[in-house]
Amino acid sequence: GAGQDVGRSCILVSIAGKNVMLDCGMHMGYNDDRRFPDFSYITQNGRLTDFLDCVIISHFHLDHCGALPYFSEMVGYDGPIYMTHPTKAICPILLEDYRKITVDKKGETNFFTSQMIKDCMKKVVAVHLHQTVQVDEELEIKAYYAGHVLGAAMFQIKVGCESVVYTGDYNMTPDRHLGAAWIDKCRPDLLISESTYATTIRDSKRCRERDFLKKVHETVERGGKVLIPVFALGRAQELCILLETFWERMNLKAPIYFSTGLTEKANHYYKLFITWTNQKIRKTFVQRNMFEFKHIKAFDRAFADNPGPMVVFATPGMLHAGQSLQIFRKWAGNEKNMVIMPGYCVQGTVGHKILSGQRKLEMEGRQILEVKMQVEYMSFSAHADAKGIMQLIRQAEPRSVLLVHGEAKKMEFLKQKIEQEFHVSCYMPANGETTTVLTNPCIPVDISLGLLKRETAIGPLPDAKKPKLMHGTLLMKDNSFRLVSPEQALKELGLAEHQLRFTCRVHIQDPRKEHETGLRVYNHLKGILKDYSVQHLPDGSITVESILIQATAHSEDQGTKVLLVSWTYQDEELGSYLTSLLKKGLPQSTP
């Protein structure tokens, strides 16, 4: 899932023989089988547990974890599921809510049950930020902070020296309750990034916040009521904090209400996971936990008719049903009131209608509702924009990028930009498509300390930035590599050493006697090879280090001398240099 599409995130990664499933989401748009990922892709026969090494859930949004109970309980998976602590805490609430709506309200059967959610959660292993978890001996995962919602994380999956980073959803600009996503320069082979806002660069959030506050403030001062339809988790908390601090700062007295249910539980978790929030909340929670709202109280149905100004957060966010719609109907007739839509509304909902400027709404029962209240739109989104995505890529420095969770057309643009600016390959597979990324795996080799010390002692001091040439023998034995000295290798393998010598004859025109020629060659070499030990042995032969040079007269032509050059294969370099030197001939010296 999530290939060139938003929703139903589910990505399968095979890395160095390990199979990892990233996220297991549902699709909001469908109510049939298409709402869940097609797990038959993974394996046709055999159990999923055998095939998958682990499942990683990035955060608690249903399009990232909605299919989890179905996958683990109904399809059958018993392996580990990894998620962060807040996600583990909040995820079951949302799943239960989702189950209730589908089963109880829509009356569907063949859906997962509460017990299944519980069983599924038992398989979950919670991880901390920046904690490296060893899934098995080779596979390790590590979570990074991602912003977006409480507990959202990016995961680095590493096998050997190959690694993949999956971002999940993330946000590069901090907001009122969460910080910005952050990753170190981990240089993964592949970065799988969301790209919801691939073609958007957003304005500063401050303007939006200020506008929002100003509008709420003005309406409240006028004595009007403000309705803010929200979804229970995520943005709602941000707006609450925003209003709460504003009320605190401005000493406002008008009540703020929050519709009960889900949110109270969720707020409780927000209070607990202070370490996952932003700097301000983390710093001040000792004095006061920001999520212990002073001005925000639980809403009761009866409050809607109270006189005087108030601000109400009500679910759901698109005004299509439930409490928010009820309140909206009560308040719509008064022009002093205001409704603020903090997010996108799907076509067909009341929210969408009023946003597009419709002033007369037909409600069920043929009632016509005249909307006199002010309608405002404010977009608060917690995804990274194009600049943010590029920034993350710059931080992580991946060798290739793969885009998911976005529309194909927008991805195309971003892909082109990434390739152009970072010069890395970029992929954007569709659902069901497999992308193969070639990596350049490095193979670690053990080297004996003695050999290492000996080799580094030779030549100039080691420079860590440059590769260094070493001599040794590579032993491949029981699946491990070792680099040892030749002697040891021979010993271990029980082989006798063979001497390998190269000999070469060089003909020189020199009418003089043999030992004189030898002397000339000696003088010549001595002059050139200053750094080496050149010796003239009493038997007339010359040694340069371990290379032996002998001059003999040619058997047929006395004017030609034959220089016999002999060296072992270890001295190949020097030997061939000497030969080429001698082939050039001796300098014309005057005796």
Next chain:
Amino acid sequence: MAAHLKKRVYEEFTKVVQQQHEDLSTKKLRLTKPSKSAALHVDLCKATSPADALQYLLQFARKPVEVESVEGVVRILLEHYYKENDASVRLKIASLLGLLSKTAGFSPDCIMDDAINTLQNEKSHQVLAQLLDTLLVIGTKLPENPSVRMRLVEVACKHLTDSSHGVRNKCLQLIGCLGPVEKGVAKEAESQAAKDVQKIIGDHFNDQDPRVRTAAIKAMLQLHERGLKLQQAIYSQACKLLADDYEQVRSAAVQLIWVLSQLYPESIVPIPSSNEEIRLVDDAFGKICHMVSDGSWVVRVQAAKLLGSMQQVSSHFLEQTLDKKLMSDLRRKRTAHERAKELYSSGEFSSGRKWGDDAPKEEIDTGAVNLIESGACGAFVHGLEDEMYEVRIAAVEALCMLAQSSPSFAEKCLDFLVDMFNDEIEEVRLQSIHTMRKISNNITLREDQLDTVLAVLEDSSRDIREALHELLCCTNVSTKEGIHLALVELLKNLTKYPTDRESIWKCLKFLGSRHPTLVLPLVPELLSTHPFFDTPEPDMDDPAYIAVLVLIFNAAKSCPTMPALFSDHTFRHYAYLRDSLSHLVPPLRLPGRKLVSSAVSPSITPHEDPSQQFLHQSLERVYNFQHLDPQGIQELLEFTIRDLQRLGELQSELAGMADFTATYLQCQLLLIKALQEKLWNVAAPLYLKQNALASAAAKQILEETYKMEFMYSGVESRQVVIIHHMRLQAKALQLIVTARTTRGVEPLFGMCEKFLQEVDSFQRCFISELPHMQGSFVDKLLDLMPRLVTSKPSEVVKILQTTLRQSTFLHLPLPEQLHRATANIIEPTGESDNPLRFTSGLVVALDVDATLEHVQDPQGTVKVQVLYPDGQAQLIHPKPADFRNPGPGRHRLITQVYLSHTAWTEPCQIEVRLLLAYNSNKSKASTRIPKSTWSESLEALPPSENGIEGTIPFSKPVRVFIMPKPARR
């Protein structure tokens, strides 16, 4: 070598013993000193294991070593160093060597050779690093010795190839601190194989260890600080380091790039991947901007801070930092700021926003969009949105600095600053308001911007509101609606927070005088006058009405047509306000009315200010009173004091000066009165009661002199002398009085001696000022000094009495600026009738909020005193963090005072007041006079004499009702 050393040690040892004999009688302290090195030696020899030796060394390190014995100790240490096998002990010795060579007065060049020698055979990397550190200390102690430095640098260069990062680190540090700075020296040294230090350091930019890379950059920066001009070639190297994996390296590299951009702003660098070239400072600016979105917040803070000081950047680069090209689905989008501006310019205001109002307009060419590498683009937008408030503050500061130097940039950054007014962290909000105030000369606020600015007026934090008032004082508003809006919001603020009254009035005063033409059309509406009907007269005590009047009167000052619009009662109110709030209401030229202040022309030229003239004239008169009879002098003084006090009340800017002189004259008056007493003519012991006046006068003069010395800021040494002189006179008076009243001579001996000591110290402290004091008490006294020292107390008293009567009155020169320290307790107000109830034995916290003016070092001097009805007094030292500094010379104390008491039967009032603590030891005079005399006088004087500590109450006491209830059982 070792044997030689040992010999030297024993030589020293023996020499020391001789000293013992010499000094045995006089100075006992010296006795123990020399034995120190010997003791150490013995200890170290005794040590059986390295751990033991280490213990000895640690103990040794705790005690200071005298200069004379340092060398000996060093020798012993070195000897042990060579013998020691354990690396940790050697390490400690090495660090001790460094410590010892830091000893003041010790010149370490004699031990340098040995220190360098030790390096040669050392194997342990840690010890090596420590030794290099020691060398660094030695090198820094010998700044005047280039050859030593060269040698040390050479040593460091040799060890640069060491495999341990610690050693390389230290080497680089050493090179950075000691490397030759002057070109000439470097040339000379080239013969000695010392290469160019810059190149050596530059080579280590690519070291494998990030710590060494950081050290290399730091060393480079160190060289720069020491005055070496860095080469431009480093720039490209430094740019590469910006992409380093480690944050310390990046942070240091940002600094280096900044330094280079300041050194070579105008040189041209090529842009990679194109043929274009740009100025180096622009390029560097772009690169540093890029670092504002770095992964590490330390680097981000660093980058944001440095941006502010890059003022040579060309303007289009600068403006890019505020520009983040918005787009939505590949179409260009306008920012909210642009939309607001457009809305404003099209004349349509406050239309409700519709969905899709921000709908993107034109298509963008996909190729032209640069997502990331466009450098400066949007750097500040990112910086201001950063997660860490440290970064945001740094960004705001940088904005401020850049905007101060570029008006066009100031105009552009306004929107962003206004946005920062809504930051979640108060410090950031405050900082941005201050920033805005600083750049307010360059900007004019648009109405919509003003709207957001004014919205902050409702902030519950007093600091924020006051900062905003200050900002409004100096902003330019473009329209009359803007003024109206500001007034309305300020009045709202006033009703919500009545304590802001003064600050709001002040703000409106400036707002009015800055925009007279904009206020003019608003006048009828503001005064609610009607062309036909008489409207009811507003309440004169309403702070809101006063606020409106302050605005109007200040505008009317430069707008002569305005008074025509006033109604009758407005004129009456003007007269009232002009008198009661003269600092807020300016003199106006009103028609049909004799201008009260017309005689006194408006104070355009401050130095010809008549009130100042008056001050000087009256003082002149006083100083020439010699020919008057005693009665006349007294009267003159009394009148002048009265005049001065009244002047101080009227003219706030002269208040400090007037009060100061009045206090001085008061002292003089008291002195004269005391001396005029009849009792002097009568036989001493008979008129005991009459002494009350004289001794009270002496006491009061003493008090007043302390006030004069410590309560006024801007007092110079000339005044301090005179104050001290006055104090001396008072003490003389005291002595005389006691001499007259006490029977017996014994107590007098001590007093006389004390007094003479004081005269002595006075002479020493103010020796330079004595020539100015011809004919004064002290002058005469010093003439008589030889006689005084030898004579009996009764004679001394007699001499004192005559000199005191004969001495002339010293002319008090006035300093340029003199301000009296004042404090005003805002909270508690003292108006509440509701007692503060708490259970006895427990504590209750009382919030105290006070403004302090012209207090120097309030953290050290200001105390809060609580007086309980039973006479018990409690002195509280506020925490340093409780003091804020909103402006020059002003402080704000916001603190909590904890009260507790046993149970009372009914509520009672306690008094809270602020005290100014002083300590004559830390007298201003002593800090000003040359150091040498100061230390001498300190040694000579017994400390008890010198440290007179006391407190001066300097605020009106405030009464608070409290009621400790008995605890319920």
